[in-house]
Structures are given as structure tokens and as C-alpha cells.
Amino acid sequence: MSDHYLQPLFEPASIAVFGASERMPSVGATVYQNLIDMPFAGKLFPINPKHDSLFGNPCYKSIAEVDAPVDLAVITTPAATIPQLIEDCGEHGIKAAVILSAGFREIGAQGQQLEEKVLRAAKRHGLRFVGPNCLGIMRPSTGFNATFNRGGTSSGKLALVSQSGALCTSILDWANARDIGFSSVVSMGASADIGFGDVLDYLIYDSHTTSILLYIEGIQNARSFMSGLRSASRVKPVLAVKVGRHASGSQAAKSHTGALVGADDVFDAALRRAGGVRGYRVNDLFVAATVLAKGRRLRGENLAIITNGGGPAAMAADRASDLDIHLTPLSSALKQSLSAVLPTTWSQGNPIDIIGDATPDRYEAALSICLETKDIHGIIVIMSPQAMADALAVAKAVANVTKQSTKVVLTCWMGGEQVAPGREYLESNGIPTFQTPEAAVEAFSYLRNFHLNQQLLLQTPPPVDMKKRADVQGAQLIIENTLAEGRKVLTELESMAVLSAFKIPTTRAALARNANEALIHAESIGYPVVMKVYSKDISHKSDVGGVRLGIASAATVLTTYTDIVERVKAQQPEAKVEGVTVESMYTTKAGRELLVGMFTDPIFGPVITFGAGGTAVEILRDREVALPPLNRTLVQELISRTNIAKMLGPFRQLPAAKLEAIEEVVLAVSEMACELPWIKELDINPLIVDDRGAVAVDARIVIDHYSGTSRYDHLAIHPYPHDLISQARLHSGVNLTIRPIRPEDATIEKSFVDNLSKRSKYYRFLHGMRELSPELLARFTQIDYDREMALIAIVNEAGSDVEVGVARYITCVDKISCEFAVVVADAWQRHGIAFRLMKALINSARQKGLQSMVGSVLAENTTMLQFCRRLGFDSEPDPHDRSLVTVTKSLH
Numbered sequence: 012m013s014d015h016y017l018q019p020l021f022e023p024a025s026i027a028v029f030g031a032s033e034r035m036p037s038v039g040a041t042v043y044q045n046l047i048d049m050p051f052a053g054k055l056f057p058i059n060p061k062h063d064s065l066f067g068n069p070c071y072k073s074i075a076e077v078d079a080p081v082d083l084a085v086i087t088t089p090a091a092t093i094p095q096l097i098e099d100c101g102e103h104g105i106k107a108a109v110i111l112s113a114g115f116r117e118i119g120a121q122g123q124q125l126e127e128k129v130l131r132a133a134k135r136h137g138l139r140f141v142g143p144n145c146l147g148i149m150r151p152s153t154g155f156n157a158t159f160n161r162g163g164t165s166s167g168k169l170a171l172v173s174q175s176g177a178l179c180t181s182i183l184d185w186a187n188a189r190d191i192g193f194s195s196v197v198s199m200g201a202s203a204d205i206g207f208g209d210v211l212d213y214l215i216y217d218s219h220t221t222s223i224l225l226y227i228e229g230i231q232n233a234r235s236f237m238s239g240l241r242s243a244s245r246v247k248p249v250l251a252v253k254v255g256r257h258a259s260g261s262q263a264a265k266s267h268t269g270a271l272v273g274a275d276d277v278f279d280a281a282l283r284r285a286g287g288v289r290g291y292r293v294n295d296l297f298v299a300a301t302v303l304a305k306g307r308r309l310r311g312e313n314l315a316i317i318t319n320g321g322g323p324a325a326m327a328a329d330r331a332s333d334l335d336i337h338l339t340p341l342s343s344a345l346k347q348s349l350s351a352v353l354p355t356t357w358s359q360g361n362p363i364d365i366i367g368d369a370t371p372d373r374y375e376a377a378l379s380i381c382l383e384t385k386d387i388h389g390i391i392v393i394m395s396p397q398a399m400a401d402a403l404a405v406a407k408a409v410a411n412v413t414k415q416s417t418k419v420v421l422t423c424w425m426g427g428e429q430v431a432p433g434r435e436y437l438e439s440n441g442i443p444t445f446q447t448p449e450a451a452v453e454a455f456s457y458l459r460n461f462h463l464n465q466q467l468l469l470q471t472p473p474p475v476d477m478k479k480r481a482d483v484q485g486a487q488l489i490i491e492n493t494l495a496e497g498r499k500v501l502t503e504l505e506s507m508a509v510l511s512a513f514k515i516p517t518t519r520a521a522l523a524r525n526a527n528e529a530l531i532h533a534e535s536i537g538y539p540v541v542m543k544v545y546s547k548d549i550s551h552k553s554d555v556g557g558v559r560l561g562i563a564s565a566a567t568v569l570t571t572y573t574d575i576v577e578r579v580k581a582q583q584p585e586a587k588v589e590g591v592t593v594e595s596m597y598t599t600k601a602g603r604e605l606l607v608g609m610f611t612d613p614i615f616g617p618v619i620t621f622g623a624g625g626t627a628v629e630i631l632r633d634r635e636v637a638l639p640p641l642n643r644t645l646v647q648e649l650i651s652r653t654n655i656a657k658m659l660g661p662f663r664q665l666p667a668a669k670l671e672a673i674e675e676v677v678l679a680v681s682e683m684a685c686e687l688p689w690i691k692e693l694d695i696n697p698l699i700v701d702d703r704g705a706v707a708v709d710a711r712i713v714i715d716h717y718s719g720t721s722r723y724d725h726l727a728i729h730p731y732p733h734d735l736i737s738q739a740r741l742h743s744g745v746n747l748t749i750r751p752i753r754p755e756d757a758t759i760e761k762s763f764v765d766n767l768s769k770r771s772k773y774y775r776f777l778h779g780m781r782e783l784s785p786e787l788l789a790r791f792t793q794i795d796y797d798r799e800m801a802l803i804a805i806v807n808e809a810g811s812d813v814e815v816g817v818a819r820y821i822t823c824v825d826k827i828s829c830e831f832a833v834v835v836a837d838a839w840q841r842h843g844i845a846f847r848l849m850k851a852l853i854n855s856a857r858q859k860g861l862q863s864m865v866g867s868v869l870a871e872n873t874t875m876l877q878f879c880r881r882l883g884f885d886s887e888p889d890p891h892d893r894s895l896v897t898v899t900k901s902l903h
Contacts (some may be wrong), residue, residue: 101136145200167192208235
């Protein structure tokens, strides 16, 4: 397997420390001392022109004096010296650096210019760096401590990645007192080069890491962050605490690291979309560390609470309700089992109050029964120090039962001195314990949220109608013409035309340039009508008296036209009024007013909004957001989170709104956000929906010039690559479509794999497989188009799409090569399908800038080996497995 591009940073064999000294407690001295003390197993080269030796070791005047290869540079010198040091490191062949020094963008324009010099120098030499303005990096399992923290930490399975060095030191101090270890500790600082996405990408493949904690002040590269977070969250719990939920916090973060902080609800949406779990306080990191470090995972979301006191039970139940945690109702059979071992006065419900005089045996019996109950997935055991309670004995009983089960058991030993021995025993036996019921419930919530996010990632949306394509070119021409006129706000007619291009139903409208034309349009459209001023200089028509509703007669049309024009000219005399639009007035007794829109977040780019609409939208504040691109499953989840969703079903003698029509509009707006990067804001308000469908009654679109270098640069998540769709005609006369796979293809992908012969499955997967698991099916169809590609070959049989082949690549950890696989349905082999798929796949990888494509082929699969040679692949026996042959193709 190729080496990860961050391997020199996390696994260096040799380190040069610039600014190393013996002058404690300076940063250079502390870092160098930490590397010696851990101790670091590789070679150390202290660099300081003022010293000949440090701590008895030779010291070098410059990196040029070091006559040996160096993997990592740790830099502690003043900011002004660093651009040249990076040049020197690059010339020496160093590929990674940690810049601890401050004095860059966080101090203003001068620091920003200095940071840009460092970036240019690093890019010239292909050198990647963490920082500047950071604590450093730690890998306890290898004795690697390149931080200026006082001392190290023990080795564990938990990774901590933080933009705050101070927070790192606090967590390390707290963890050391509780024997919680870390696989990696990374202080990101300003994240000028290496960002969260890069570090997450490394931790995905790091066998020492099972869980990840993030402290975030700002995101530099949203695409990289989302890609890394989504990939990591599929295999490891990721909990993120982000500051800047309010203006004061955002400003503090910006002054600290120069970080740009986007809207908080957008960050929530991004985290949810990628499968991460959100924390809100620093204490959440401590709580999460306690429970994640133990490694147990939930297989459901039902919680049971066992306690010896009613007060603690009520506190735990209240917090569970706050967090929407489901306390499992006790079945009759479970109550009967518990009654057999508990006094008659037990609570007969959940929380399970086993009474204040509970003995260790009683705790053990109740816990054993709950652990054996299928519908209970996690248990919190609470003990308060009552006169009859023996905290240590109860702890031993709980630990004894817990070790015999794989379920999650959390504990809360309330109090101080009396329960301390019990708490210490639980901690020493690897059982998470907390001092308050609320903290224990919150810890459970992190495991529950991770489980729910994993289930959401496994959801497969229904098939999509590929024939309902929007007129992207037509909408683009409207936008380009508007920009050419020097305007950045579309008129209502232009906005409605763009919506229509994306198949969003709108009301009929026509422009009248005089009263007589207005009358003709009203008679043609039919009464009642709505009349609105038409001026390219006016965005908010209602504010200047430019809107009239419910006009029901010819005479009123004539007087209204004159009245609107005169009133608007009086209110805004500088505006050029070109006429009045006459629109059909959508009337319905069962209508609900919604808002569907889009705005641009400074970090994550286009964001889709949904909520209650109408004139009171700012007061109601019923808004939920999601990142495009969306599919129907994601749209349904977005809608369900709003308050207005409760009013979309039947109520007060109104029929249910047509949800499918709402979903189609949101999907269309998502497509607009992806395909029209000029759009900066879009509001459809109101979108009126009833049992018949949905109609956009009013719309406003704000645009601007697009500065991206490629089609989808503006998006945090790469959308479906329509440009890779191609058509072909086989020699047999059958029409073949080759296109990227999408989540909605889950049904045809499963059918395709399940129907492969045993031989084809063996050759494709290198082992036997009966059918695709839900996890593997989601992994195959919900791909990250930034990191991988899967092209499927489709034929039409009896009006339905049938998958007959698939070729896919996944980018390797070195980020310059990719690994491929291809398989064709048995009945469709020898039709040239595999060749067409592979040619398209190779072109796609080449467009992504990848340099080579590799694959593993069974040595006995001579047909595949011949096929690869025909495509220009070289082959050689796998040095680690004689049954395999490695095939490689250069993409230059």
C-alpha cells in the first residue's frame, strides 16, 4: 500500500528542531526536551546558530550542515525568519513541518503577507505544514512529542485535533489524571496549510485511532473538511465542538487564529450531513473522551437507568428528555423478572429505582436482567451515598456484570469522599463514570447520536427520474444578460423564468407597460389577479406600495395600474418604472405558506433553507438548513426538522399538503445551487402548497460574477458529475448509458451484485460473497466524488434501468494514485462494456490529476490480465501474496 502523504508529519524517522535551546522554559528548549524525554526513537537534529551543543548533543548552525535525510522540521523561531527556513527545508528535501511560532494573520495585514510567503515557499517544494501559532503534535505510542506542553501523555485510541493549544494542554492535564490516553494530539493553530480535512484523512487509516475529538474555531477548506469528516465518520466516532455560535465568540476565534467562522446552524447541518456528532461546551470534550476512550458502541438508542434514589432518577430522566433520548418502557415480562429480585416498593418503571437500601447483590441482579433484555441498548447505573450503600462493593458488582456483556454501561457515583473508592475502582476497570446524572446522560447521547448518524448514512433514497433535466443553459443566459446590464438582482419576471427553467411551478405573469395592456393581460389570465410594480431598481416592492392583491374587475385593474405607478414614483423618484406585472392570484382554502431558498455561507458556500413562509417569516424564525446537493431522503429529513412540518399533514379539516410537490421544489432549488454558481441568494416566498401541489407565488434572486476555476468550486460537497454521462451503442444494437453512480441506484446496484455468478464475485472481491450488506451497499452507492468514482453501465429492459457493469476507483492515501476494480454481469460479458467503462474511468481519474492507477488481479484470472494489458497496464507478481498480480498504469 502507498504511504499517506502526511506520513512524514505523523511518523517521522528524523526531526530537525529549529530554535532548539537549553534556556527553559522557552518554546525551543521545551520542545527539544520533550523529544528527548519521551524519548523519540528516531534521529534528532537541533538547529541553532548560537550553540555548538545542547543537552550534550551536537547542535547545527543550519539545516545545510545536516548530512542526513530529515523527515520533519519543528520550527520555533520568530515569524520573520520562517519563509527562508521553509525554503532551506525544501531544498534539503524535508516534506513536513510544524510551525509553532505566532505573528502571522492573527496580527493583521503584515502577518498575513508573511504567512503567504511561507505558503508560497512550501508549495514550491511540496512541503506540508501544521500551524503557524500552534502547540505542536504528539504521537505517544512512538515517543514523538513535538509540543511545548509540559510533559507528554499516555498512549491510547483517542485522537484530539484542536485549533486551540491552550485547550489541548487542559485536556491532556485532565486526561492524565484519569488514565485516558491518546493516539495523536494535533494542535492546528491557524491551519494555513494542513487543515482538519487532511488530518482526518490520515486518522481514517490510522490503526491506533478508534475515536476522534475536534475543537474548531474556523474552517479554511470546506470541501476538504466535509470529505475528510464524512469518510472518518463512517468508521470512527467524531465529536466536534465549535466556537463562534454568537458574534462575540466568532470575533474571539478570529483574533486568536484568524479563523473565519460561518453560521452556526450551517455548521450543524454540515456535521449532521457528514455523520459527525456536535458538542457545545469544552466539558463536552471531557465527557466524550471518557466514554469514547472505552471503545464500546451502541447498537440501538434505548436507554435504561438503574438508581437507588428518586431525585437522581428525576434529574437523569429530565436530561434524557432534553436530549430526546428514549427511556425504554418496561414490558410485562421485564417487570416480572425485576420484581423477582427487587423489593415490592421498586418504581415499576424506567428509571428503575431499586430503593435507597439497595445492596450490591440487588444492583447486580437488576443490571444483569437489563443487560439480557434485547430492547435495552445502554444502561446508566446511578449510586448515591446513602447510609446503607457500600460504594466500593456496588462498584465491584457492577464491574463484574458489565465485563460479561458487550452493551454500553455508564455509571454515576454521586458525591465525593464516600463514593471515591467506588469511582476509582470503576475507572481502573475501564467503566466510564461521572459525578452527575446529567453528565452520564450526555455521554450516552454522544454514543446515541453517532449510532443514529450511522443509520442515516445507510439510508438509500428511492430511484430518481433522470429524464427531468432542467434547462440550465436557458437559466444561465438570463443571469449572464442581467450581469451584463450591471444588475445583481433579477426582476420578478426574470426570477420566475429561472424557476420555470428548473421545473418549479409558478403563477402566470405578464408585463404591462400601460393601463390598457394591464387590462388585456388580466382578462387573458383570469380574475382575481395580482399587480406589482416592475422596476429593475426596486427589490422590495411592498416597501414602496408596489403590490396589490385580489383585483377582481376590469375597472379596478385600470385604476390600480395608475395608482401603483404614481405611488412608487412618489416613494422612490429615482427608480425607473417600466410598467406593472399582472399575475394570476393563486387561491386555495387549504394552502400553507412556505419559504424555500438559498443563501451563501462564507465557509460552506451555498446553503438550502426551508421553513414557514409569508410576511411573518422574520418573526416566526422557523428555518432549517442543509448543504446541497440533496436527494429525496435528505429533503424529507430537512422538512421534518421544521415546526411548519407539523402543519403539512391533515389538521382542522384541511387535507394534507402534497409533500412530494414540496420535495420536488426543494430538490430543484438544490440543483440550482449546484448548477448556477452565480446565484448568491434565492427566496421563494411564499411557496403555496395544498393537496393539489405547490406553486411559487413570489421569488427574489441575487446574483454576482463567479470567480471559480471549475464548475463546482463553490460547493462544500461535490455534486453529481453530469458531465461524465455518456451514451453508446453496442454491436448488438443495444443502447448503453455510462454514468456515475448515485445513492438512488441502491436497488439496481444490489440486484447487479447479488446476481453475479460465484466466479464473477470471487474474481471481483477476491473472496466469496452471497449478497451486499446494507453497510457495503451504502458504501458503494453513496460515494464522495472528490475522492472516488464509480461508473455504471445501464441498459433499458421493459422500461426499467438495469445495471450491467460497474468500474470504480478510490484515491489512495498518497493522493496521487488510485486503485480500481471492474466487473460486468455474466450475461453481458464480451460485449465491449468493460473496455468502455475502463476508458471512461481512466479519463475521469486523469481529469482529477491522478498520476497512476493500480489494481490487484487473481493470478488465475488470465482473461482479466489480458484485458489490463490491452488497456496499457503493466503487471508484476504481488510480493506479499503469490495468488495476486499487481497491475499498474501511468495516467500521464
